[in-house]
Amino acid sequence: MSPRSGRRVIHPGPTAKAPLLEVDDLRTTFETPRGTLVAVDGVTLRLEAGQTLGVVGESGSGKTVLARSVLQLVSARNAGIGGSVRLAGRELVGLSAKAMRSVWGVEAAIVFQDPMTSLNATMRIGDQITESLRYHLDMSRNEARTMAVALLRSVGIPEPASRLRAYPHQLSGGMRQRVTIAIALACGPHLLVADEPTTALDVTIQKQILDLLEAQQRERAMGMILITHDLGVVAGRTDRIAVMYAGRVVERAPTRVLFHDRRHPYTEGLLRSIPRMTNPGHSRLQVIPGRPPDLVALPEACAFAPRCRNAQPRCLEERPELVDIGQDHEHACFFPVGTPEGGEALARNVAAGESAAGLPVADDATVDVTTLAPLAPTEVV
């Protein structure tokens, strides 16, 4: 955190039309022995109350660091957060952990991926739920207990009163995730960040948890950020989607627009690599060749260019910024898919047999993967 911590920030209160969450040019960096790792690189987002924003990308694209930065949960000594995060008009960047205590749980809460490690294994779940109720809402032991039972019931835990005495290990994975959601909802936050909440769960339990999050979000008119690597998860459950790559938002649009009218080749690649149940068996899947870049010392170029079928010389020399193309749709690409420039760029690469970055590009979109696994650089993060 920045040295401004400790300074008192006057809480201006939610203004009439201001969005619930305004993230401007957020930048989170980690100092490493190899140099500065830029995990989140100038992200700007808006979220209205009652809306759900999906954040999608591969591992290492900066989704989780973004979520944690929004809530000022990046506490590593080598970390720095720049830019601005305003929740209901209140600036969070620079607040001390002490000041954030009145935000965490009350204004904004987070649900993590692995419910086993995010719950305290040595505390009964009843105590974990009532802890924040008693601290923030000043409830008596009995009031808090009654509230905890109601919360557990609302997240679909059978026999909630007797479950209060259970330890996390006595519950299944799905039940544990329900408990973490109950804890997150306990103090009635306006913003809920769900970081891969169902990645560790079975598909049937995943549906239960996503249904639960959606119902609670509607009922409480919360703003929700749903982070996932699975475009299937966000397709039916979000209002807007931001696609992240190498710490940046590369495309952002309302959900239907993004699926029907995607522009960024990375979004296209992510969508096409999903196996679909409606496809005939043994369909050749399209792949995004290679892997995400090393986030230390990224060049001033398009970070996706080495893996992009459309890449041209310009992509290697200049970094595309987000441009608004209407319909609340932004993308950061010089040669977007579905446009004449993009089509010509791909045709040029197909004719040359490779992209400007040297990626083999065949006419048919199926590329021989055996030629496309570059050796990993040694990673020290």
Place this chain on the structure above:
Amino acid sequence: MAGSGPAALRSRDDIILSVEDLHVTFRLGRAGTVQAVSGVSFDVARGETLGLVGESGCGKSTTAKAIMFAPRPTSGRVVYEGRDLSSLSAEAVRRLRPEMQMIYQDPISSLNPRRRVNEIVGEGLSIWGRRDGARDKVAETLRSVGIDPEGAGQRRPHEFSGGQCQRISIARSLVLEPSVLICDEPVSALDVSVQAQILNLLEDLKATHDLTMLFIAHDLAVVRNISDRVAVMYLGKLCEVGPAGTLYARPAHPYTAALIEAVPEPDPDTPVPDTALEGDLPSPMSPPSGCRFRTRCPRAQERCAAEEPRLRPVAGNGEDADHVVACHFPLVDALDVPADTPITVN
């Protein structure tokens, strides 16, 4: 569910691997016993990919390990190429291992972090004394899975990404030229883009190496894509076995239908179905009586608690006579099978 019985076994002469009435029981001391797999029978034809799906805890991985005799199943037969593994000595089973190889879910923890890639991939060759040309064989296998042996051979697993580690695991299994490859959730830990690379690679290798595959996964879309046949498991038993296309288009078991419905479609115009399978898998220490799925089944009747359904052929699927279901009230009509049908094995 609860499907016991041999109905999923086919009488064909190209069956390479068959599992008959497989049981795996674990003792938990005073707490009792867990029937992880109870009475599973299925077979795999040469060159076929059988997908095995089900929720965590249904016994998919235990079945895979029991086929490898690691550990030996509590009862039942595993027949590989006409040889009944349970009648063989431990040493004879060990001698068969090169022909049946396994890939695990977590590619990073399944590789020894202290060994170099060349040692990891070449270990099987040195164990079996195939030292002649071993170095070339390792390099060739690495190349076939998309890893450059020049640069990678002297490195250790931590220097690779998850997808690359999974490629190395695959190379380690293939170097012994197995006939059967058992893949236990090989792509579950990977990003969707890397998952597609590995799935394509497995399809390629299956063709170039004449492999028969048992592919275990909980992602139904992945299984649909790679499998010829699919077997659905619940709490240690089979619910339904059939050709992938038929099973997904017209599931006969309510559990299969629920699993398919739960898969999120990557299409914002497809509404999320309202129905959800409620609750969790019951404890395998005290499974429900009768049909094991009845506690979560929307179609359950009294009969389901009293009587365990046997696997029986699904009617009306024409040529797809090898589609079987274990349900008293299936979604598609099923043929009655007398309860005392003898277990016939080709």
